[in-house]
Amino acid sequence: MTQNSVKRMIQQYRCPIIVFAKKSINSRYFGLGSNCLLKLPYYKTINFVTLSNISSNMTRENVREKVALIGSGNWGTVISKIIGNNVMRYKEFHQEVKMWVFEEKVGGRNLTELINEKHENVKYLPGFPIPENVKALPDLSEVVRDATVLVFCIPHQFVPKTCDQLKGKINPKAKAISLVKGFETDETGIRPMSHAISESLNIPVCSLSGANIANEIAEEHFSETTIGYNNLEEGELFKKLFETKYFRVGIIDDVVGVQLCGALKNVIAIGAGFVDGLKLGENAKAAIIRIGFFEMKQFMKKFYGGIKDETFFESCGIADVIATCYGGRNRKVAEKFVTTGKSFDQLEEELLNGQKLQGTLTVKEIHRVLSSKGINDEFKLFTTIYRIAFEGLPPKSIVENID
Ligand SMILES: NC(=O)c1ccc[n+]([C@@H]2O[C@H](COP(=O)([O-])OP(=O)(O)OC[C@H]3O[C@@H](n4cnc5c(N)ncnc54)[C@H](O)[C@@H]3O)[C@@H](O)[C@H]2O)c1
Numbered sequence: 001m002t003q004n005s006v007k008r009m010i011q012q013y014r015c016p017i018i019v020f021a022k023k024s025i026n027s028r029y030f031g032l033g034s035n036c037l038l039k040l041p042y043y044k045t046i047n048f049v050t051l052s053n054i055s056s057n058m059t060r061e062n063v064r065e066k067v068a069l070i071g072s073g074n075w076g077t078v079i080s081k082i083i084g085n086n087v088m089r090y091k092e093f094h095q096e097v098k099m100w101v102f103e104e105k106v107g108g109r110n111l112t113e114l115i116n117e118k119h120e121n122v123k124y125l126p127g128f129p130i131p132e133n134v135k136a137l138p139d140l141s142e143v144v145r146d147a148t149v150l151v152f153c154i155p156h157q158f159v160p161k162t163c164d165q166l167k168g169k170i171n172p173k174a175k176a177i178s179l180v181k182g183f184e185t186d187e188t189g190i191r192p193m194s195h196a197i198s199e200s201l202n203i204p205v206c207s208l209s210g211a212n213i214a215n216e217i218a219e220e221h222f223s224e225t226t227i228g229y230n231n232l233e234e235g236e237l238f239k240k241l242f243e244t245k246y247f248r249v250g251i252i253d254d255v256v257g258v259q260l261c262g263a264l265k266n267v268i269a270i271g272a273g274f275v276d277g278l279k280l281g282e283n284a285k286a287a288i289i290r291i292g293f294f295e296m297k298q299f300m301k302k303f304y305g306g307i308k309d310e311t312f313f314e315s316c317g318i319a320d321v322i323a324t325c326y327g328g329r330n331r332k333v334a335e336k337f338v339t340t341g342k343s344f345d346q347l348e349e350e351l352l353n354g355q356k357l358q359g360t361l362t363v364k365e366i367h368r369v370l371s372s373k374g375i376n377d378e379f380k381l382f383t384t385i386y387r388i389a390f391e392g393l394p395p396k397s398i399v400e401n402i403d
């Protein structure tokens with residue numbers, strides 16, 4: 001092998017690491033220096049190691065994270081664009097992203113085939129290109145095989161079953177981040193998605209949530225988001241994976257707080273939609289936002305110790321309440337609930353083309369917890385929203401039943 005053939009190999013295979021079988025045959029032997037001498041755009045350094053010292057040389061720096069994206073709905077697809085581009089920018093990551101698609105037929109063809117052929121999710125995010133290094137797959141096991149980073153972005157009702165399917169299939173050293181806006185409940189309280197995933201798969205889980213209406217971010221309009229971490233190193237790695245010029249990432253050591261805000265703001269959005277349907281104007285909507293924000297904070301503090309006050313003033317907190325009460329799907333469908341008198345299930349089916357509401361389920365889930373604890377009176381807005389949505393209370397009660 002000549003110096004030129006080694007260079008060609010590096011370029012052809014985009015190698016970040018070159019392993020030499022014999023100690024005597026090393027990078028100097030080829031006149032390549034002890035580390036990277038080629039100014040290639042895709043790696044900052046190329047690591048030359050010999051087989052004999054490969055294990056000691058394989059530091060965190062040169063073991064690249066393989067990213068699997070679990071989900072490909074409206075937000076999942078925007079995220080595939082962001083992380084697909086970012087893994088190409090940083091040497092910490094392997095350059096392919098495998099994306100799990102819950103397979104379905106679109107125009108008689110498999111959605112995975114359409115995504116891989118057109119590099120576009122024609123059903124959940126039509127009109128926006130997906131980077132070519134994002135590979136859509138219908139088989140969950142194949143998506144997570146070898147992955148060291150799992151990004152969960154599916155509606156919260158599908159998380160338990162998806163985790164069941166993942167048991168025993170993932171890399172035990174993997175780490176995850178949940179972009180899911182929802183939680184699990186039972187009579188005793190709530191279980192954040194990060195805990196549900198972590199307990200099911202025995203891996204650490206961070207969270208990401210913010211004022212993030214997917215289509216606006218697909219357009220690359222400026223927005224912010226918040227990552228909640230337990231371990232700073234993981235928080236910083238995830239920031240690298242997600243941040244772009246138009247998608248600014250703040251990090252805070254409050255995994256639970258970040259994601260609970262993301263779940264509960266959907267309840268407030270339903271209240272805001274009722275106000276819009278009733279045409280009560282902006283003052284009334286601002287009042288619902290204020291009271292909703294207060295109940296959200298009370299609820300979180302009651303059910304979880306350790307949530308930081310600062311979290312409520314990050315993108316995941318007040319900013320997401322505002323964004324979702326003006327531009328989200330929960331708001332839109334709640335408005336139609338008032339103006340058409342149809343049920344939420346019917347409207348979801350008719351208006352969202354397969355996309356899922358998270359707020360209606362969360363309204364039911366928190367009502368169950370509040371009822372079992374006998375504390376509905378402490379959460380008058382949340383309780384009224386439940387009763388309008390599911391017990392036939394007139395929508396105008398939204399402003400009559402609150403103090
Ligand atoms: N869309 C947004 O603007 C937005 C922004 C931030 C966060 N989120 C959150 O991200 C999460 C994912 O939402 P989304 O917008 O990507 O999805 P979506 O609502 O657009 O689409 C629903 C997805 O669920 C999939 N699905 C249907 N049945 C399934 C099943 N049985 N098992 C697994 N998957 C199934 C569909 O294939 C589709 O990919 C939600 O918690 C949502 O609140 C959404």
Ligand SMILES: O=P(O)(O)OC[C@H](O)CO
Nearest residue numbers: 210211212213328329330
């Ligand atoms: O469309 P929604 O109501 O699910 O809200 C979308 C995002 O969560 C807003 O941040």
